[in-house]
Amino acid sequence: MARLVIEGLTKRFGRITAVSGLSLEAESGTITVLLGPTGAGKTTTLRCVAGLERPDGGVIRIGEQVVNDLPPKDRDVAFVFQNFSLYPRYTVFENIASPLRIRNISKEEIERRVKEVAHFLHIDHLLSRRPIHISGGEMQRVAIARALVRNPRVFLLDEPLTNLDAKIREEMRTELKRLQSETGATFLYATPDQAEALSMGDRIVVIRQGHVVQVGTPQEIYHYPRNVFVADFVGSPGMNFVPAIFEGENRLNVGPGYFTFTLPEDAASICRKNLKNPEVIFGIRPEDITISQEKKESLYPAQVEVVEPLGVIQIVRLRLDGHVLRVRSEEGAQFEIGERVFFGFKKEKVRIFDRMTEERIF
Numbered sequence: 001m002a003r004l005v006i007e008g009l010t011k012r013f014g015r016i017t018a019v020s021g022l023s024l025e026a027e028s029g030t031i032t033v034l035l036g037p038t039g040a041g042k043t044t045t046l047r048c049v050a051g052l053e054r055p056d057g058g059v060i061r062i063g064e065q066v067v068n069d070l071p072p073k074d075r076d077v078a079f080v081f082q083n084f085s086l087y088p089r090y091t092v093f094e095n096i097a098s099p100l101r102i103r104n105i106s107k108e109e110i111e112r113r114v115k116e117v118a119h120f121l122h123i124d125h126l127l128s129r130r131p132i133h134i135s136g137g138e139m140q141r142v143a144i145a146r147a148l149v150r151n152p153r154v155f156l157l158d159e160p161l162t163n164l165d166a167k168i169r170e171e172m173r174t175e176l177k178r179l180q181s182e183t184g185a186t187f188l189y190a191t192p193d194q195a196e197a198l199s200m201g202d203r204i205v206v207i208r209q210g211h212v213v214q215v216g217t218p219q220e221i222y223h224y225p226r227n228v229f230v231a232d233f234v235g236s237p238g239m240n241f242v243p244a245i246f247e248g249e250n251r252l253n254v255g256p257g258y259f260t261f262t263l264p265e266d267a268a269s270i271c272r273k274n275l276k277n278p279e280v281i282f283g284i285r286p287e288d289i290t291i292s293q294e295k296k297e298s299l300y301p302a303q304v305e306v307v308e309p310l311g312v313i314q315i316v317r318l319r320l321d322g323h324v325l326r327v328r329s330e331e332g333a334q335f336e337i338g339e340r341v342f343f344g345f346k347k348e349k350v351r352i353f354d355r356m357t358e359e360r361i362f
Contacts, residue, residue, distance in 0.1 A: 001186045002063035002153040003028045004049065009058035011044050018044040020210040022058070026154070026203075031180055031187040033201035035194060037233070041210040042190035046156045049188065050079050062153055078147035082159040084139040086131040086146075092118075093127040096145045117149045121179070137168035144179070157189045161196065173199060194234045198222060206230050224351075228281065228358040231351065237286050237315060237326045243355065244282040246271050252352070254282045258320050259300040264347055267362040271352060274361055281358070283351035286328040291316060291335070292342045299342035304335045318343060 004026040011019040019041040026032035034042045047053040049060055051072035060067050067075050078099075086095050093114055100110045118124045121141045126134055131142070140160060147155060160176075161169045177200060180187055191197055197204050198218045206213045206221065214226040225231035225239070232238035245253040250268035253260045263271065271280075292299055302318035302325065309331065316335055318325040327343065335341065352362045 001028050001184055003061075004032075004154050004186060004188060005059075005061040006045070006049070007059045007061075009045065009048060009060065010056045011041075011048055011053060012056050018210055019048070019055075022207065022210065022212055024205045024212065024215065026186055026188050028186050029184040030202040031177075031189055031200055033197040033204045034188065034190040034207060035192070035197040035201075035204050035234075036207040037192055039209075040192075040207045042192075042207065043158050044210075045207075046079070046158050046188065046190055049075075049154070050077055050156055051075050052079075076150075076153045078150055078152040078155050080143050080147050080155065080157045080160045082162050084131070084136075084143045084163075086139060086142060088131055090130070091127065092123065092129055092131070092134070092142050095131070095142055096127075096149055099146060099150050113149050114145075117145045120182075121145050121148075121175070135168075136164050137172060140164060140168075140172055141175070144176070148179070148183070148185075153186065155185050155187045157187060159191055160189075161191075162193075169196075176200065195236060198234070206233070224360070226360055228283075228353050231283055231353075231360070235285060237328075239283045239285050239351065240289075240325045241353075242282045242320065242323050242325070244280050244352075246275055246278045246280055246352075252280075252282060252350075255320070255323075258323075261298075261347065263350070263352075267350065267352065270362045275354070277354070277356065279355040280361065281353040281355050283353055284325075284345050284349060286315065286326045288346045288349040289325060289327045290344050291318070291327055291329055291333065292344070293335075293339070295342050296344075299344045302341060302343055304337055304339045304341055307335050307337065 006022060006024050009019050009022040022045060034045060036042055044053060048055050096114045097110050118127055123141050126138060131139055161172050164172060201218055204218055204221045205215050208229060214221060214230050221234055242254050245256045247253050250263050251260055252263055302320055304316060305319040306317040308315040312331050314329050314331055316327045316329050318327060351360055353360050
């Protein structure tokens, strides 16, 4: 397996710039996730690495080798697509064996490697079947087996679980983590699904409109988002945002006029040092807010707008005049639409963003 380095990658299609100056490093033996909405440039980036698109600028290295001018067959990468791309007339065995046959590998070696990877992915019993006779999850396993059998330097996975139903998607997520861990493979994994990215990635590269927005571990991306876009995109639901004013030495007036509270000293100190304008955005994650039906000191009033049951939890939408706070609450708590309630939050979990740039201050 090999380290993948992309430096300043740019790709244009006519007047449209799909990827602009993108740089990332996928360390050998890790899962690096490209996370972004549809049209962010994820697939284009993977296609440039695979050699299916020629970059207009930048350098792509696999190991110590610059591969910009190498044809796809000489890059030693495997590409797993969103659609499974299996040959319908081939058996599962023949589909898995196809990349080996074009390399003139002996029949005995092909059989050994196909059976080995099929056993590893628990699809031994499917080898004689054709794709039409197996499920979506099984087809994705076959597509992964076809990539794995080559033992490539880098795996490129382009939204490989998108077309699967929720239960199979969860199973395949676990399967891919196991596969990567046991083989030590290098994965560059593209997805628009933030839950998938958080659960699978060793590192996450958040991209938007062809630009890298933030790079970090799942914990860094979730707890310390670089800006409002990342804070909103990562999380289910995303972070709550309300306009606010930084006042005096350490007070935050949220709304303004809904409620005012004292910031922890570390947050206040950073605001005093870095804020050029007192107008900011107050941010708080739904799970960091608590709701009470009793009025207590340090709690603030709101009205229940909607309750969304989600099994063991529920999302309660609280109305604050012109703004809404989404709260993750335990299933057992009962709230009525229109009910007056009181909420509080963990001050240490508050995030503050510059209102003009939307960059995180604290």
